[in-house]
Amino acid sequence: MVRRRPTSLFRPLGGVDQRVLKRQSQLVTQLNRRGVLRGAVSLGALTMLTGCDISDDEQVRGALEAVSALNNKVQAALFDPNKLAPTYAVDQVLKPPRYNAYYPVDKVRPIDLTTWQLAVTGLVQDQRPWRPADFATMPQREDIIRHVCVEGWDYIGQWSGVPLRAFLEKVGADLTARYVGFKCFDGYTSSIDMAAALHPQTLLATHYAGEPLGDPFGAPVRLRTAIKLGYKNPKWITEILVSNTWRNGYWEDRGYNWFGGI
C-alpha cells in the first residue's frame, strides 16, 4: 500500500506507479514457486561451503531482483517529497568534485558546445531542443548537498542550475507522467520517478562552485539530485524523456536498485 498522500506540492497526481511491480510480477511468481525452494537448498549448501557462491545462479539472481523491485516500492513509500536534504557550508565544498563514471577520467570525451543540444521528448508540449545558452535564461537555484555513492564514499558539492521542475514546466511536460528518463553523450542512461524529478533539490546543474561544469563532471548540463544515489545523477545529458513507460538505466541494468533513493 504505497498510494501517496495527496497533500504534497511535489507529489504527482497519478499516485505511485504499479507498473514496475507488474513488470516484475513474473519474477515474483518465480520467487514464490521454485525460487524459494531452490534458494533455500542452495543457501544451505552455501553456508556450509565457503567459496561455493550461488550469486550468479539465474534463479537466485531473479529472486534477488524481485526483492529489489519490492524495495523500489518500499523506498517510494519512505520518500517524503516535502523533506529537504541537509545542506552544508561553502567551506565544506570539495573542489574540484570527485570524478566518477563507468570508465576512467582519461576516456572522457569533451563536448563541442557550439553544436551540443539537448533533445526533449515524450510527453512534452514543446519538443524544441535546448542549447547551452538556453539554461541561463531560466530561474537558477544553488544547493550545497552531499553526494552519496552506492560504493560508500561521499562528498559535499556546490551545484547550481535550473530546477528540473522549472524545466519540465517550461517545456509543458505532463507532470502527472510516471518517469523522467535521461540519455547521455557517453551512452549512459538512467531514469527517475516524477516525484523525485519535481523535488526542489533536483537540478539540471550547469555549474559547480560557481564555475561552469568541467568536461569530466558532465558539461554542459547534468542531473544533480540530493535525494538519490550517485548513479541516478546522469552527466552529459543529451536527451530528457518524459514517459509513462518504465525504463531501467546503465547500472540498473547491471543489478543496481532502480529507485536508488537516499
Add this chain to the structure above:
Amino acid sequence: MRLANRDGTKRLHPWPVRVMHWVNAIAVIMMVGSGWRIYDNDPIFTQINFPVPVTLGGLPSLAYHLHGDGGFSNALLWHFTFMWLLVLNGVGYVAYGLITGRFRRMWWPIRPREVVAAVIDALHLKLDHEDVTTYNAVQKAMYVGVLTALIVIVAAGAAIWKPVQLHWLVALFGGFQGARLVHFLAMVAIVAFMTIHVILALLVPRTIKAMVFGGPRVPASQPTAHLMAGE
C-alpha cells in the same frame, strides 16, 4: 501457542527461540558476506580488505560476463534482501524476549564483579558447563552485547541506506562516514562474538543439541507461565 507442559515445565529453548536463533544465524552470515564485498568497493581502512572467496557476490569474472558487473550488484542484492530477514526476525526475537520475560530471566542481572570473576575462571579453564540451563556472567554480558551490536548495526545501516530521509540518525552517528564506521565496528563485534560463540558451542556440543531440539525441561517460571497459558 502452548510452550509450557501440563506438569509446569517447558523446554530450555522453546521452539520460537530455536527457529529465530537459526534464522538469525543465516541472516547474519549472509549480511556479513555480502557486506564484506560491498566494503571492498570502497574500504574504510585501506589496509583492510576481504578476499573475494570469503565474500558473497559471485566469481567476479563470471558475474561480469553475465551482467556486466563484477559481483558488486550481487552483493547489494543479497544485502538488501537479507536485511528484511534480519530485521523482521530480530523484531520478533526482541518482542518475544521482552514479552515472555526470557531476556530478564536468562540474561539478568549482570554483575560486573561476577563478570570479572567468570573471566578469571575462564582464563584458568575452570568454567563450569555442567548446567546448560543457566548462563554465567560472561555469557550474559556476551548475549546482551551481541544483541546491542545487532541493534546498532541495523540503526547504522538504516542511516547509510537513507541518509536524507533519516538525516537525524546520520547526525547521531556523527555524519555519513561515521555511520559507515559504526556499521563496520558493529560487524567486527558481531563476527568476534560468533567466532567465540561457535568455538565454545563446539567445545560443549550439548548446547548445540539444546538449540536444535530444545534442551532439558525447566520449570515454566514467572511470568512466562502466565503469558504462555494465555491468562
